Amino acid sequence: MDAAVTTSTDHPEWTLGFLNGRSAVMQRLFSQMRSTATHLRIATLEGESGTGKTAAARTLHALGPAAGHAFLPCPATQFFEQLPAIIREARDGTLLLTHIEALSSPQQMRLIEFLQWLDHQHARHLPDSAPRQVFFSSSVPVRRLVSSATLRIDLANRLTVIRFLIPPLRERREDIPLLATELAQGFGATQGRIIRGLHPQTLARLLAHRWPDNIRELETVIHAAALSCQGQWIRPIDIPPLGPDPLPGTESATSAANPQATHRPTAGADEDPNLDHAIQRHVHRVLERAEGNKLRAARMLGISRSTLYRLLDAEEAAHEEA
Structure with a gap:
């Protein structure tokens, strides 16, 4: 069996x-990070739960002026409970305050005061007494928090001078083969085994899923599959049952901002649930997007052209048997 995907090596x-991505949206994010990392002092990372905001913050830290010093993530709601200790630990490094969407009004006021103190320290040229960089992360877009009166607009203005939007996995599906293969190889290495990659039908199954919990869900699935895998390739049987997909328009960020939103029925909910047929439908949708160009379709799917031909041949054989 040939490898299902080329790795980032x-x-x-x-x-x-700490990020991997071949998709256009990730390459644009990489470009933004490279061009801004060296002069960042305050920035906010927005993205749904599980998209990799902390990994993105670690990457900015490694590329920026605080590289080599501490990187300290802390839930924003707990920051003020242990502020002096956190400031000491993050001195001259990078502080990441997560889940700012959970801050209460009094906590938001204290955060504004902290940012004012930080400005004062830098103005006095005393950066060694404070974190050199402070990053924030939110699972809900900051503008949505402001429009729903969840976040003070004066605080939002301070936090969003530079924003990094971390895309959900469903908007970067072409990265799934790369991410899944590298996760599988990494989990195999921790077990002292060689896992080369994913069976083509395994890959097609992953591509057909919406991944409501994003990369965190993919990591869990591939970890379980690596434990079940008996050979060097992860087969469909190794993949644990995938959780139910979210209904259209009810991604985690939307639900967090508006928990009483009305759910609509899933389009195509009465489609044939057979896995092989779902794989075939997905492959044909990609072929349509590629205007029938099989090489381009294979690249969009993140598989080799020979793997695509095998999937199409398997479909043709199934039709002949029927």
Whole structure:
């Protein structure tokens, strides 16, 4: 069996710090991070739960002026409970305050005061007494928090001078083969085994899923599959049952901002649930997007052209048997 995907080892441009991605949206994110990292002092990372905001913050830290010093993530709601100790630990390094969407009104006021103190320290040229960089992360877009009166607009203005939007996995599906293969190889290495990659039908199954919990869900699935895998390739039987997909328009960020939103029925909910047929439908949708160009379709799917031909041949054989 040929490898289902080329890894980032063969394409260093697909990796930046703690992030991997060949998709256009990730390459744009990489470009933004490279061009801003060296002069960042305050920035906010927005993205749904599980998209990799902390990994993105670690990457910015590694590329920026605080590299080599502490990187300290802390839930924003707990920051003020242990402020002096956190400031000491993050001194001259990077502080990441997560889940700012959970801050109460009094906590938001205290955060504004902290940012004013930070400005004062830098104005007095005393950066060694404070974190050199402070990053924030939110699972809900900051503008949505402001429009729903969840976040003070004066605080939002301070936090969003520079924003990094971390895309959900469903908007970067072409990265799934790369991410899944590298996760599988990494989990195999921790077990002292060689896992080369994913069976083509396994890959097609992953591509057909919406991944409501994003990369965190993919990591869990591939970890379980690596434990079940008996050979060097992860088969469909190794993949644990995938959780239910979210209904259209009810991604985690939307639900967090508006928990009483009305759910609509899933389009195509009465489609044939057979896995092989779902794989075939997905492959044909990609072929349509590629205007029938099989090489282009294979690249969009993140598989080799020979793997695509095998999937199409398997479909043709199934029709002949029927």
